[in-house]
Amino acid sequence: MPMQISEQGFKNRVEQGIEDDFMRGAVRSAQERLQTNRAIAAEELGDWEDWRTLGQEIRSHTIEHLDYYLHLLSENVSKLGGHVFFAETAEEANQYIKDVAQKKNAKKIAKSKSMVTEEISMNQALEEIGCEVIETDLGEYILQIDDHDPPSHIVAPALHKNKSQIRDVFEEKLGYENTDKPEELALFAREKLRQEFLEADIGITGCNFAVAESGSIALVTNEGNARMVSALPKTQITVMGMERIVPGWEELDIVVSLLTRAAVGQKLTSYITALTGPKLEEEADGPEEFHLVIVDNGRSNILGTEFQEALHCIRCAACINVCPVYRHVGGHAYGSIYPGPIGAVLSPLLGGYDDYEELPYASSLCGACTEVCPVKIPLHEQLIMHRKNMAEEKRTLLAERLVMQSFGKAAESPALFNTATKMAPFLTAPLSKEGKISKGIGPLKNWTDSRDFPEPNRERFRDWFDKRERRKSKNA
């Protein structure tokens, strides 16, 4: 699946989201639960603001010296016998991964959860050469079985589906016969996937954090599937976005502690697995061959710009879990595998304004995202910067530009401004009813489609102010 998940326009996607009652209910309750858990976990830990400061310092130092740390990482992985491929584009990454699969004559590939492999459409590339790629994260597995339904949340990809929908998909595609109890559905997936882990020729994982000083890859999971794909197949490929790296183990402690709390409110997830190179010769399980694929795919264009801090993201989804816009429209409305505030910042940076120009406007700029971000990315400020860039590129609506232009003209000339403000109540009078405009025309229509617009006051502010001043001087 590429980063872009829909052919439909933004407005259609939003409407579909708003009309999907189940999805909205699911998102609402998930957001409430995750927000509360995050807040409790932060409170319990103590010194949360200091933790955030430390997270921010670590992320910004690492990204400022990214060339150095990636070099160190690759040296250390290579010393241990692992192979490292630097991929500037999605195509290069996929080609390398396909070459490894072909050299190993791989038929079956078991994969744990990874957003970057979604972004580069890795599964499709492998399927084209005849490999079977099996998603083993429960949420991703459900989506894959359901004809590749796109993910709607970066931590809980199947958040938009309810259990009876999942039951039906399992029944239709896999002959499942039990109830829609989550325990029974999960047990069914456990049994189905266990055999796949044992048979897989290659295991593919993503990477939460690489550790430069030791050449390690840390995976933060709950289900145990990432452990399976890194213990059982004889070849392991790990794909990482190039910014997912910390200097050493001291820093790993901090980012992991922030991630598990900010994402799900856990002190640690069930499994934090740090893998360093292939297995030792004397070890029985673990991969004999290890490949690390480091992916740029547009990230380096963000370096050195006002958006550099977007690369500090540790993919916890805390911003998604507090966003009032995400709450109403859901993940699919963003049209990108990266939804919510971080998605609205990142998708246009990685995919360009042509495909994602609406996303920076899919925000009320309330700033809740910035407040919860565990590494203090100024998310809502970055959205404003996107809007500014697009306005400068004249990407805004013609009507909006015309309105702004005429306002500019009118505000430049005192005479025009005076006349215009005096005329406003008369010009809008035919539209207003009981002090409100419910059916606007032209640029006003977009506003009044969803809420009323107050009719312009007959007494202008300046007139009111003048009167007040005159009254004051009279009384004095």
Add this chain to the structure above:
Amino acid sequence: MPKGEIYNRDSFLANIRVKVGGISPEIPVEKPNWSVSPQRNVLRGASQDELVQLLSDQCTQIHTDFFITTVDDLPSKLIEVFGFYEAESIVYSDDSRFSDYGIEQYLIEKKAFKWDNESREKSIEQSEKADIGITFSDITLAESGTVVLLNNPGQGRSVSLLPEKYIAIIPKSSIVKRMTQATDIINQQVKNNETIASSVNFITGPSNSADIEMNLVVGVHGPVRAAYIVIEDR
């Protein structure tokens, strides 16, 4: 093991170097002194007994059965837990602590399978079939209820992963406050140029998932149940 290959590095990093104003990979970057270190304040001054209590409390949060016993009573405690879990087949690590703590004899009588680093297929197959996997904890984190396994030829990755139930035996002295103390140990190994474990596993209870309607399901791909047995030191 011979060195691995590195592909496309120079052009890839040159592009980044220009943008971040880097100089050269040969010149080491000094890590700054971070302005705060909140991780050092967590559980400051807690005694070993307080850490045991915290670990026990945390076990209720992570759906893990908690037991505490003495070295002398360890065999009988183990028998009790096996009964409780209705375990017939057992796999355990090739680890001298099993005989040091006087339980290997019992495991041999139970026909338990000891991890065999000479045989990948057999070890994985036996672990897959076993009802219970048992390992000792190398480092134990009180705050989160985590056992840390530094895998090595005797301590296979599969022992704590493939069986339906998992038991971690925790020497009381292995208990530290939190992840910080564990990463300090590994960080020191890195600084000393020692080889670190090819797989370091931080395990916090049984596997779980909340992917279906955010309902917590305990037991997904890894173990479905887990027990910690803390042993008072001799």
